[in-house]
Amino acid sequence: MKGKRIRKATPYLYLVPALLLAFLFCYRPFFLTILDSLYNVSLNGVRLKFVGLSNYRRLFASESFHDSWNNTLRFTAIFAPVNLVITFSLALLCNTNTKASRLSHTLIILPMAVAMSSAVLILKTIFDPNVGVLNVILNKDIQWFSTARDAMSMLVVVGLWLDIGFDFLLFSASLRNIPKDLEEEASLEGVSIWERLRYLEIPLSAPILVFVLSNNIKDAMLMVSPVMILTEGGPYRSTQTLVYQMYLEGFKGGNIALGSAIATIVFLATFLFLLILLAFQKRRVYFQ
């Protein structure tokens, strides 16, 4: 009898660690974030007084939050499409079976081997107007770190470099999976590059294109670590993103309530985006 009872409990027991972690580091903090955003919270995280939506009101009235919101949207709107076009074109270009293209394939995935913090530090030095070589190569004198527009462009380039290896890998894998006879037929019939793109390569890679695009939008909305190392939000908050402001309010400013309010807005934005994506995916049926 006893043995049988233990046997019945075993599967639950095996799940305990995962469930405990999910509760402790995902669900509990998620609800506490929403709760804290409605309170005044002390420096060490004790909820003092219920204040309703006044944290949000303060946030929406502040210029800093408007900057973060606009910067995050702008970054996402530039980064996601640019990344898709550049990386997919690169994968198309390298989609031949020559020695040179095999070598390019190996080289282009190498950025994946560099950890984020190293990658950003290296690029930071390359962009540096005094020490770096980029301005020398471009033969220009661009102040990457002190003009708002250039700082944003720099952030996009850094984002591209961080993602290019992985996205390229996915795209070239999907292009390789296009049946060879279709490709042969296309070249026999002498279709133009554009027709080939429109009727062959893009539709057959559609699932991966959507996957990469949605992943990049999600990551761009949550952009934070590269900002911390590269610009610390500057100049004049021009690269301050939502999550970076959350970090500033919560950790540097000691204002957990305000940080939680930003986090809640980030949650809402992410959920909204996922819902839109789901609706979009349901409506469209990709190739079989």
Next chain:
Amino acid sequence: MSKTIRSILSLLLALIIIFPILYCFSASLFARTDFSTSPARFLPTTVTFSNYARAFKASNLARFLVNSLICATVGTFLRMSISLFSAYSLTMFHYKGRYALFIIIIATMLLPGDALLIQNYVTIQRLGLTDTYLGLISTSLLAPTSIFILRQFFLTVSKEYREAAYLEGCSDTRFMVTLLIPMSQSLIVALTVQSFIQIFNDYLWPLLVTNSEMMRTVQVGITMLGFSESFDYGPQFAAMATLMCPMLILFIVFRKKIYEGVSTRFSGR
């Protein structure tokens, strides 16, 4: 477009893309004065390896590296064990609420970790785990994707194996170690490597939960080596070059496997 032009163009672009990596190796050999020349240099005037020695001697880089290795090893071991047992429970047993529990675990993927930072930090602080290895790895132990992928694979394994093993008096753990893990070897290797790299490369969480310099991980420590205040970037580049070397070699050696892995994972769609 002719094949030659295409080849040349693709190689040219590839070189531009890996330029930062080349620059890192080149800059790690710079003498101190090479960083302050005008115009800025790409190649060192004279090759010097002293940056490598200085990086390790004049900072706690070695200690940072050990911290990162401990976290990545222990964290990966725990993460894989938790994932294996979870996936095992979710496939090899029939019980009430199995699917609901599965959804509870998988749904954590919807909560972006970075937005949970503040509360997770408060939790770790309350538990007194700041500046400890346990605090460092705590938030990376649950990997819903690994559980999901392992579950998908275990579902394809015939239940008869387990029933036979059970009748023979073979314990769950032994069944897993002697049969299930060898059967899913390539999958487990891939997930383990992925987990190791992910924990090793993590930046934001280790930055937040460590205050003492001795507990810093290498990805955080590398940004605070303290040489850059005096335009002395050499040791930092030497440190980064040392770190990326093993990874670059792995990527070059296993490039075919990496491409195959991605192709098979996405071809089923």
